[in-house]
Amino acid sequence: MRIGELAEQVGVSVETIRYYERQGLLENPARSESNYRSYGGEATKRLGFIRQCRSLGISLKEIQPLLKLAEAPGAYCGEVDALLDEHIRKVREQRRDLAKLERQLKALRVDCHPSMQVRGCGILQDLALVTESESRKSADKKVSIRP
Amino acid sequence: MRIGELAEQVGVSVETIRYYERQGLLENPARSESNYRSYGGEATKRLGFIRQCRSLGISLKEIQPLLKLAEAPGAYCGEVDALLDEHIRKVREQRRDLAKLERQLKALRVDCHPSMQVRGCGILQDLALVTESESRKSADKKVSIRP
DNA sequence: GCTTGACCCTCAAGTCACTTCAGGGTTTCT
DNA sequence: AGAAACCCTGAAGTGACTTGAGGGTCAAGC
Numbered sequence: 001m002r003i004g005e006l007a008e009q010v011g012v013s014v015e016t017i018r019y020y021e022r023q024g025l026l027e028n029p030a031r032s033e034s035n036y037r038s039y040g041g042e043a044t045k046r047l048g049f050i051r052q053c054r055s056l057g058i059s060l061k062e063i064q065p066l067l068k069l070a071e072a073p074g075a076y077c078g079e080v081d082a083l084l085d086e087h088i089r090k091v092r093e094q095r096r097d098l099a100k101l102e103r104q105l106k107a108l109r110v111d112c113h114p115s116m117q118v119r120g121c122g123i124l125q126d127l128a129l130v131t132e133s134e135s136r137k138s139a140d141k142k143v144s145i146r147p
Numbered sequence: 148m149r150i151g152e153l154a155e156q157v158g159v160s161v162e163t164i165r166y167y168e169r170q171g172l173l174e175n176p177a178r179s180e181s182n183y184r185s186y187g188g189e190a191t192k193r194l195g196f197i198r199q200c201r202s203l204g205i206s207l208k209e210i211q212p213l214l215k216l217a218e219a220p221g222a223y224c225g226e227v228d229a230l231l232d233e234h235i236r237k238v239r240e241q242r243r244d245l246a247k248l249e250r251q252l253k254a255l256r257v258d259c260h261p262s263m264q265v266r267g268c269g270i271l272q273d274l275a276l277v278t279e280s281e282s283r284k285s286a287d288k289k290v291s292i293r294p
Numbered sequence: 295g296c297t298t299g300a301c302c303c304t305c306a307a308g309t310c311a312c313t314t315c316a317g318g319g320t321t322t323c324t
Numbered sequence: 325a326g327a328a329a330c331c332c333t334g335a336a337g338t339g340a341c342t343t344g345a346g347g348g349t350c351a352a353g354c
Contacts, residue, residue, distance in 0.1 A: 004330065014331085019312060034320055036331055056255075057248060060311070077268040081256065084270065088252045091245055098242045101204060105235045108203075109228065121224040123231065151301065161302085166341060181349055183302055207340070 001039045002032075010047045017047065023060060025050055025067065058087060148186045149179075157194045164194065170207060172197055172214065205234060 007014045020026045026046060029037045049070065053063045062083060069075055108123050154161045167173045173193060176184045196217065200210045209230060216222055255270050 002331075013313080015313065016311085018332095023311090032331095034331080036320080054311090056252060077270070080268060080270050084252055084256045088249065088256065091249045091252060095242060095245045095249065098238055098245065102235060102238045102242065105203060105231055105238060109231045109235065113224075116224055117222065121227060123224070123227050149302075160342080162342065163340085165303095170340090179302095181302080183349080201340090 001043070003037045003039070006039045006043055006047065009044055010051055012047065012051060020047070020050060020060075025060060025063065056087070057091065058083075062087075148190070150184045150186070153186045153190055153194065156191055157198055159194065159198060167194070167197060167207075172207060172210060203234070204238065205230075209234075 001009075003014050003017055007017055017026065021028065026043065029039050029043065032038050046067070049067065050060075050063055053066060054060075058066070066080065066083070069077065069080060113121055148156075150161050150164055154164055164173065168175065173190065176186050176190065179185050193214070196214065197207075197210055200213060201207075205213070213227065213230070216224065216227060
C-alpha cells in the first residue's frame with residue numbers, strides 16, 4: 001500500500017503521515033525501488049489509533065507512550081487511566097471556560113446603541129476603550145524621546 | 148511608566164507587550180534616554196482592550212480592526228455585531244464538540260479490565276490497536292509491571 | 295567606587311500540529 | 325509520447341506567544 005492509499009483509508013493527509021513519521025510516531029516504512037513508502041495493514045491500525053487519540057484531543061507527546069503501552073500486553077495500564085482522568089479534567093475545565101465565554105459574548109452582543117455608530121456602541125464601551133475625555137488630562141511627563 | 152509596570156498593571160508578560168508592538172497592535176511608545184519604552188495611561192487602556200478581546204477568544208487579526216473602529220467614534224459599528232455573532236457561533240460549536248469529547252472520554256474511562264494489565268485493557272482495545280496477532284505472539288513475553 | 299540584582303534592550307529560535315511551497319522524480323492513463 | 329496523478333525531500337509558514345543568548349542601565353548597599 002502506498003502512502004496515498006493509507007491516507008485515504010484513514011482519512012488523513014499524506015503530509016500528516018509523513019509528519020507523524022518524522023515525529024517518530026510511525027515507524028519508517030519499507031520503500032519500493034523508486035523510494036516510495038510501502039505500508040502493510042499494521043500501519044492502518046497504528047495510524048488509526050493515533051487519529052482516534054488525536055480526535056480525543058490527546059497530544060502527540062501523550063500518544064507516544066500510549067502506543068508503547070498498547071504494544072506491551074502485559075504492562076500495567078493504570079497509566080492509561082491516569083492520562084484519561086487528567087484529560088477529562090482538562091476538557092471539563094475548557095467546557096466551563098467556554099460556557100462562561102459564551103455568556104460574556106452574548107451579554108456584549110445585545111449592547112449596541114440604536115444609532116449604530118461607534119460613538120454610542122455599548123459593546124465597544126464594555127470592551128473598555130473608547131476614550132471619553134480621560135485621555136485629555138494625560139499629564140505630560142517629560143521624557144526625552146529618541147529620534 | 149516602564150514596560151514592567153504596564154505589564155503588571157494589565158497582568159501580562161513584558162514579552163507579550165513587545166510582541167503586540169511588533170504585531171502592530173500597540174503603537175511604538177516613546178523612549179527614555181536609555182532607550183527604555185515609556186508608556187502613558189493610554190497604553191494601559193489599549194492593552195486592556197486587547198486582553199479583554201483575547202480573553203474572549205478573539206484573534207489578534209480580528210482585534211486589529213476592532214481597535215481602529217473603537218477609535219473612530221462616528222463609524223458604523225455593525226461590523227462589531229457581525230464579528231461577535233460569528234464568534235458566538237464558533238464558541239457554541241466548540242462547546243458542542245467538547246461535550247461530545249467528554250462523553251467519549253468518560254465512556255473510555257470505565258473500560259479497563261480488572262487485571263489492570265494492558266492485555267485486558269478495554270480502553271486500549273476501544274482505541275483500536277492491540278492487534279490479535281501481536282497479542283498472541285507476545286503472550287509469553289514477560290513484560291515488567293510498573294509498581 | 296564597585297558590586298549586586300533587578301530591570302531593560304534586541305534578535306533569534308522554539309512551541310504545537312500541522313500545512314504549504316519549491317523543485318524535483320515515477321507511474322498510469324490515453 | 326505526453327499529460328495527469330502520484331510520489332519524494334527539505335524548508336518555511338501558521339498563531340500567539342515563550343524562551344534564550346548576549347548584552348546595557350540603574351539604584352542600593354558595602
